[in-house]
Amino acid sequence: VTEQTRKIPMxxxxxxxxxxxxxxxxxxxxFAAALRPFVRQAKSAxxxxxPAVPMRDKPIVMSPPVPMHAGDFSAIEVxxxxxPGRGPTELIVLWQSPGAYGFRFARExxxxxxxxxxxxxxxxxxxxxxxxxxxxGIQWAGGDGDVDVRQLGVVRIERSERIGLAWxxxxxxxxxxxxxINYLTGPAILGHGLNFYVGLLAxxxxxxxxxxxxWRMGGMAAALSSHPSAKHLVAFALVAWLAxxxxxxxxxxxxxxxxxxxxxxxRHTAALLYGDDLAACRDMIVDSVPLGAAFIVLSNDPYYxxxxxAYLLTPHRVCLAPERLAETEYVLVYDSGDVMYDPSLGLxxxxxxxxxxxxxxxxxxxxxxxxxLVTPEEP
Amino acid sequence: xxxxxxxxxxxLPWLAGGLVLRAMRSDRGWLEHVAGGxxxxxxxxxxxxxxxxxxxASVGLWSAVLPIAAAAAAAAWWCARQPPTTGRTQxxxxxxxxxxxxxxxxxxxxxSLAIKAAIVTAAIGGSPIRHDDALAIWLFRAKAxxxxxxxxxxxxxxxxxxxxxxDYPLFASLVPAWVAIVAGEWREAWVTLPxxxxxxxxxxxxxxxLSRWMHWTRxxxxxxxxxxxxxxxxxxxxxxxADMLLAGFLAAATLSALDAFxxxxxxxxxLACVFGIGAAWMKREGLAAFGVVxxxxxxxAIAAAHGRTAxxxxxxxxxxxxxxxxxxxxxxxxxxxxxxxxxGIHGDVWPVLGRHLGTWGSFGxxxxxxxxxxxxxxxxxxxxxxxxxxxxxxxxxxxxxxxxFLCTDNARFxxxxxxxxxxxxxxxxxxxxxxxxxxxxxxxxxxxxxxxHARV
Numbered sequence: 001v002t003e004q005t006r007k008i009p010m011x012x013x014x015x016x017x018x019x020x021x022x023x024x025x026x027x028x029x030x031f032a033a034a035l036r037p038f039v040r041q042a043k044s045a046x047x048x049x050x051p052a053v054p055m056r057d058k059p060i061v062m063s064p065p066v067p068m069h070a071g072d073f074s075a076i077e078v079x080x081x082x083x084p085g086r087g088p089t090e091l092i093v094l095w096q097s098p099g100a101y102g103f104r105f106a107r108e109x110x111x112x113x114x115x116x117x118x119x120x121x122x123x124x125x126x127x128x129x130x131x132x133x134x135x136x137g138i139q140w141a142g143g144d145g146d147v148d149v150r151q152l153g154v155v156r157i158e159r160s161e162r163i164g165l166a167w168x169x170x171x172x173x174x175x176x177x178x179x180x181i182n183y184l185t186g187p188a189i190l191g192h193g194l195n196f197y198v199g200l201l202a203x204x205x206x207x208x209x210x211x212x213x214x215w216r217m218g219g220m221a222a223a224l225s226s227h228p229s230a231k232h233l234v235a236f237a238l239v240a241w242l243a244x245x246x247x248x249x250x251x252x253x254x255x256x257x258x259x260x261x262x263x264x265x266x267r268h269t270a271a272l273l274y275g276d277d278l279a280a281c282r283d284m285i286v287d288s289v290p291l292g293a294a295f296i297v298l299s300n301d302p303y304y305x306x307x308x309x310a311y312l313l314t315p316h317r318v319c320l321a322p323e324r325l326a327e328t329e330y331v332l333v334y335d336s337g338d339v340m341y342d343p344s345l346g347l348x349x350x351x352x353x354x355x356x357x358x359x360x361x362x363x364x365x366x367x368x369x370x371x372x373l374v375t376p377e378e379p
Numbered sequence: 380x381x382x383x384x385x386x387x388x389x390x391l392p393w394l395a396g397g398l399v400l401r402a403m404r405s406d407r408g409w410l411e412h413v414a415g416g417x418x419x420x421x422x423x424x425x426x427x428x429x430x431x432x433x434x435x436a437s438v439g440l441w442s443a444v445l446p447i448a449a450a451a452a453a454a455a456w457w458c459a460r461q462p463p464t465t466g467r468t469q470x471x472x473x474x475x476x477x478x479x480x481x482x483x484x485x486x487x488x489x490x491s492l493a494i495k496a497a498i499v500t501a502a503i504g505g506s507p508i509r510h511d512d513a514l515a516i517w518l519f520r521a522k523a524x525x526x527x528x529x530x531x532x533x534x535x536x537x538x539x540x541x542x543x544x545x546d547y548p549l550f551a552s553l554v555p556a557w558v559a560i561v562a563g564e565w566r567e568a569w570v571t572l573p574x575x576x577x578x579x580x581x582x583x584x585x586x587x588x589l590s591r592w593m594h595w596t597r598x599x600x601x602x603x604x605x606x607x608x609x610x611x612x613x614x615x616x617x618x619x620x621a622d623m624l625l626a627g628f629l630a631a632a633t634l635s636a637l638d639a640f641x642x643x644x645x646x647x648x649x650l651a652c653v654f655g656i657g658a659a660w661m662k663r664e665g666l667a668a669f670g671v672v673x674x675x676x677x678x679x680a681i682a683a684a685h686g687r688t689a690x691x692x693x694x695x696x697x698x699x700x701x702x703x704x705x706x707x708x709x710x711x712x713x714x715x716x717x718x719x720x721x722x723g724i725h726g727d728v729w730p731v732l733g734r735h736l737g738t739w740g741s742f743g744x745x746x747x748x749x750x751x752x753x754x755x756x757x758x759x760x761x762x763x764x765x766x767x768x769x770x771x772x773x774x775x776x777x778x779x780x781x782x783x784f785l786c787t788d789n790a791r792f793x794x795x796x797x798x799x800x801x802x803x804x805x806x807x808x809x810x811x812x813x814x815x816x817x818x819x820x821x822x823x824x825x826x827x828x829x830x831x832h833a834r835v
Contacts, residue, residue, distance in 0.1 A: 099730060101794045181510040181617055183800035184609050186740025193738050199747055237748060238484060244743040248609040249494060256498045259506035269507045294537060307515040314519060315526035318537045
């Protein structure tokens with residue numbers, strides 16, 4: 001091929017050589033794009049916002065728009081004060097991408113034990129701290145006192161710490177959670193996903209390879225149509241694919257090992273999986289509700305306890321929707337703020353104020369108990 | 380004893396499906412029969428259970444097993460009667476010539492797949508079910524049906540049609556219900572084993588089918604691409620959702636429709652219809668996806684089969700009537716009216732779809748590879764005027780997945796990130812098979828006979 005190329009007159013070779021050079025330049029640009037997160041530096045030291053109003057009564061407070069990239073900042077920092085022992089016990093930081101409907105959040109336990117304090121919520125291993133960020137905010141939870149917030153800001157990642165941080169983020173495990181059946185995020189590395197880096201590096205390598213082939217074969221068309229070129233381009237893609245696959249498989253393997261350890265020899269998997277309260281509810285219903293009978297669940301959480309208990313107990317005991325109260329004899333109250341049972345009067349006060357006669361069948365805790373509704377015919 | 384019944388629950392449908400497939404396509408290799416047999420067997424099982432249950436009958440071990448065993452015996456008898464096929468197209472997964480680099484790559488890929496299979500097996504065997512829809516819909520209905528031994532058909536019954544989401548197709552729940560009925564008890568590790576079967580047989584089916592039309596390395600790469608989709612592995616190791624089941628049947632329908640292209644075979648049309656019914660039965664999204672298979676692959680295959688068009692048309696017409704009847708009987712189609720009533724443009728969903736397909740890790744680099752494959756295929760059209768139907772199929776199927784969120788009020792499920800990745804997971808194996816056929820496939824018989832030429 002080289003011999004043939006040499007015989008081609010200079011005028012005909014010039015353009016293919018130029019296109020090869022352009023291709024090499026394009027590869028360089030792609031490579032630079034892949035490396036940019038490692039060397040970039042946010043212009044501003046930090047976006048700091050001072051709330052105009054004191055944050056009393058623990059509202060959700062969002063900042064004005066603070067356009068920034070998650071890859072430039074590692075944490076959200078809050079300066080606040082509260083009465084020692086009465087202040088909130090949990091700080092929730094929130095952020096939202098431009099145009100997104102929902103917020104992402106991270107929680108941090110806090111202790112107010114002196115005057116003005118500074119709390120930092122590290123986001124370097126949070127898988128949702130990626131891409132462009134439009135707004136940040138905070139919310140407090142726990143405690144019964146007010147809290148005054150002086151300022152809210154973000155902590156910049158310095159250039160010197162970027163490579164080390166990226167390495168740590170690459171290998172930080174992303175455990176499977178409730179959302180994992182819907183989607184997998186993968187690790188967030190300096191604000192980008194793994195596809196960003198691996199895809200760009202593979203594209204740069206493929207572009208340089210094509211440039212080299214074009215240079216040697218006298219044109220991109222010749223390079224692309226040659227069988228070895230196509231084969232080698234597939235090889236570049238395969239290496240990239242294997243890298244992404246290996247990273248994802250590593251997380252899945254860790255998860256499987258954790259699950260096996262957690263559930264190995266478990267005598268009561270329901271308790272491990274659903275929590276002791278729900279497992280105790282299941283046992284309580286099995287012991288007290290006759291076969292074939294129906295029950296309803298009244299809870300602050302309209303889904304989780306009802307779905308879990310329905311599955312665990314079907315088909316021998318049927319869990320009905322709360323609207324079908326009239327069709328059932330048994331009511332499980334599971335941590336519900338809307339209803340209240342008075343054992344001395346034998347009355348269950350419903351959310352709408354209705355009073356229903358009921359007797360206590362069993363109780364596992366102050367907030368979780370099983371009632372049997374008393375029919376009007378019963379004394 | 381119960382372990383023996385578990386083996387019966389898993390192996391009998393597989394055997395029956397494989398034998399029926401062999402009786403229909405005796406000219407194909409054993410790997411196609413094994414992998415495709417899994418899917419056909421599951422379809423036999425859920426179809427039979429559905430007939431029994433909707434007919435108001437109670438289901439027990441014998442009433443469930445005997446007809447499937449009879450189908451297997453009849454197919455075996457039919458196979459035995461057939462003369463040996465001389466021109467059998469064996470699946471060429473034994474590579475005659477490959478470089479050392481290819482063998483090393485194959486070893487790495489096989490190791491990766493073996494690790495994934497081990498992860499899935501360990502997860503299914505050693506940890507309980509936990510995800511919401513699995514507990515609240517698919518496995519809930521399966522547990523109710525298996526526990527009762529019949530399907531409550533009275534709308535006043537709290538367990539009417541399984542007790543929840545009565546408008547969802549029943550069939551995905553019948554897959555675990557079958558295992559529980561035959562094995563005689565409900566054990567989560569047992570009833571979810573079919574998900575392992577789907578996960579293992581899906582790439583095998585893709586590799587076996589594609590290797591008839593392209594070099595084994597390319598067929599193997601496509602199968603690996605599917606098996607290594609991170610979200611697919613999660614659906615296998617956290618079983619109970621219907622998405623992977625739908626993905627398997629849709630891929631099977633696509634491969635059969637591609638087969639109709641290459642062979643002009645009426646039996647391939649029949650199988651494409653059968654697997655398409657399976658896709659629609661598993662989840663409602665499968666219905667329109669099957670429609671895309673029909674429109675983009677089956678109709679052009681029939682149109683291109685010069686000399687056999689009339690015969691294929693007759694098969695296609697019968698298949699169409701049977702498919703329509705099966706879908707009409709098996710599905711509650713009222714959701715279509717709701718879908719059309721909620722039609723509208725939700726342009727702000729684009730960034731969400733981009734996040735699910737490319738930025739996040741659900742699919743790795745899959746959709747980038749699909750886009751590159753399509754660009755490559757379209758760019759090479761001027762040199763190779765081969766059939767473009769597989770490429771058009773990929774575009775239409777992907778567009779369908781996007782349209783679910785862009786053009787209907789299902790956009791709300793995109794805003795909360797609940798379903799976009801799952802919908803595209805349903806489509807991914809079919810897209811992978813078609814894009815491989817589009818980029819690497821040999822010319823169709825039709826295109827050869829009409830004078831087109833192509834890269835082999």
